[in-house]
Amino acid sequence: MHKEEISIPETYKPDEVETKLYKFWEENEYFKPDEDLSKPSFCIVIPPPNVTGTLHMGHALNATLQDVLIRWKRMLGFNALWLPGTDHAGIATQNVVERQLLQEGLDRYTLGRDEFLKKVWQWKEACGGRIIKQLKRLGSSCDWSRLRFTMDGGLSKAVKEVFLKLFEEGLVYRDLRLINWCPRCHTALSDLEVEHEETEGKLYYIKYPLKEAPSQYITVATTRPETMLGDTAVAVNPEDKRYKDFIGKTLILPLINREIPVISDSAVDMEFGTGAVKVTPSHDFNDAEIAQRHNLPYVCIMDEDGKMTDEAGPYKGLDRYKAREKIINDLKELELLEKIEKHKHAVGHCYRCKTTIEPFQTVQWFVKIKPLAEPAVKVVEEGKIRFIPESWVNNYYAWMRDIRDWCISRQLWWGHRIPVWYCADCKTEKGIKQGDLIEIRFYKPIKINGKEIWSGTYTELRQLGVSKEEIEQKAKIIKITIEVKPIAGKEDVKTCPYCGSSELVQDPDVLDTWFSSALWPFSTLGWPDETEDLKRFYPTDVLVTGFDIIFFWVARMIMMGLKFMNDIPFKDVYIHALVRDSKGQKMSKSKGNVIDPLVMIEKYGSDAFRFTLAAFAAQGRDIKFSEERVEGYRRFINKIWNAMKYMMGFYHLRTKESLSIEDVKSPENRWLLSKLSDAIAETNSALHSYRFNDAASAIYQFLWHEFCDWFIEFSKVVLYGDGDKEETVNCLFFAFENVLKLLHPFMPFVTEEIWLNILKKPQSIMISPYPTTELIGKDEEALQKMEYVIDAISGIRSIRGELNIPPSLNLDVYIKTLTNEAEEVLRWGAKFILKLARVSQLNISKDIERERGSAISVKRGFEIYIPVKDLIDIEQEKKRLQKELVKTEQDINFLNKKLMNEDFIKNAPKDVVQKDKEKYEELLVRNDKIKENLKILEELG
């Protein structure tokens, strides 16, 4: 083997190396699966981060774990594809761009829909790639040539296809009902997008006088007095004796003097408040249900801005909170406010902007979810999809069982526009012209013939000469009522299929962002086309994600995958924890406790950072991130680097690339390969069951403590002294290279740097085969043998350390062996003992007479004596032995009790009993020796 001169940098510099190597990998297309179809495939689709996103700890953890898996599988010989992409993130992105416009003094309505969308795309092109760059910085080995975006042509095609199919089957439908409305974002939200937060509020007790006898009244309790303007009844429980006589009577709604009935409904809780509930069908979900049952009218008193409508009489135009204030004051004046109590209750907030949501009655699109949910539950029950950790399936089932129809339309501009059109000229069954039912409001008035027009029906506006385009562009809200028949189409519908009219308006709404993400596992692989990728990689193998989007995303992917691919989208769902700060608090900008992954990478390097995340990723628990741990793993890298530097001094002696246990003779070398074998086995098995932390620690433990602390020290004895240098060097390199490969999925950069640029391997480490144990083998006998040597060294060191014997002192050590095996092995290992325990003279024999006044250490098979009477304080050694005596005696008692227990002997497995017996015998011997020595020391002292 030709060995050229290699210059090795004194220290490892992550920042230089990482960018260089990432470029190298990308240029060589190592991230792409190859075309070899005989290899099994392994696929992960990335949970697409928002285009607006910047890499946070959650992304970093998520990406690290996926990269560990994909690199591991790739090295195991799989055709591995990690498919990356980003999500258009409807509301979030629209908000970002709108905020930007605001700084320029613009808003989206002034720009119009098309212009606004152009701006968003521009923004996406300019800034949307940021998170991709950051993922690369982390070392993610995604196949970037397959990068997807949820608004790409292909994915949009998939979205339309799915919508149309569901529409045709009646699984998407339009309905007029109460939905969650964000008055700031001006859009409907699904139930999931509402965050409920426990809030300290007030409970207002308001008197509603009886019409026939105004001195009598019913008191209702409410947290939202402003909604009383929309009351159309007061409900009491039919069982409630207090109100028995009121049922059926009429009350006068204060402030606006509407006559409303007292009704009875069993949904009313007699215990709460006064037992009488005001019913506001237009602004409360419960009340809407009561209204359905009792056929109550809906009075809408709040508009889409959260301001009071015409129906609110004197309160018209007031903001909802201002109206509340005024109403309370007015009620006080009328002496109709009985009392105000403090009251805790859950208030819903918009998950994007935190504004309090408002139940609002509008026409929206929904997905009928039960028929989709049932099969999705079944595949999990049948074990076709596995959740890891398993405990999450309960959450999944619970949600899926009580699932309600999914509101998918959003009153936004950025997103997949609903592929549905409405004809303005058709007559409906009710005989009204549809066009009249399409009502338009403008954000800024348009001028026609010098007249300012703010709003009108579609037909009116067209008659006034407003163009279709202008309506689409400038309209703030286009209200299309439920009576209008939707015409769905893959392509733009230009003429009405019923009447041939060209007066068609496209539904102004876009789809919930999560609608397109639900298709992610197959839309990214090319569906609806039957692509090669789809055949090869669907179903994907594992989904790695956080628990916060199990409902938003995971559940919906399962439903859609089953519906449109007739197959599960992934086999395993690995749910990882949330990354919190070191105090266990959720990281958030407002708390100022956010740790930026990129700062960590800059300070410590990507490898150290990734390793930290993996080492923290124990199942089922949140991660309290601590920077000190990252620092610790940076030192680990330093350790690796230094070990490498030592080894490279002997590189020229290397003769073999590959070894198995049969190829080596010397016990310490066989010991090393056996330990390596264990580390390999543990790493693989841990990764198989997603125990990332166990895998990380197995590698760390082996590399630092077994390889560096023990083996390198053994090797010095041979390499700086006598012995089979060649074999030792071969073992050093073989083990080191294997552990580099083991480590590569966790620390891709430093391993590659050493592999390629120090060891001068011809090919990247990322496509080298991952170590498996069968090629190396294990030698139990060598492990046993080395245990004698290691015990001896530890025993001497221990005496040294505890008795504070300075290393400069010459140390004579006597080892009395009790067995032939011990004697043979220790004589062989004397060279190691001498050097590693810094012994100047070592005598090993069966018939060693202990010198009076020796420090003693009793090991399995031998005893160590160190004559110390001239060296140290005998009192100290006595103390040391007494301490040990206490320990052994405790142990003996414990084992004795156990072994005297007949039930234990009878019931415990034989090997457990056997092991305890052996331990017991050993302890007895040790105990005797210690006692003996103590006696001698006593005599001396």
Place this chain on the structure above:
RNA sequence: GGGCGGAUAGCUCAGAUGGGAGAGCGCAGCCCUUACAAGGCUGAGGUCACAGGUUCGAAACCUGUUCCGCCCACCA
């Protein structure tokens, strides 16, 4: 109101199917030994939240309690 998770060394956490408790950091002592002081060696430190139970044997399994954290839910 329902459900889930946690409580183990001073700190942060491991302990997969039950066989006398581990790591990293921190702490104490000794050491610049020719890879590494970003290091080596040696130590100290734990009634595994509490109370019962199952078992020959429990940190682990079961029941209850306390304290934290999270998710879901239309109590106005």
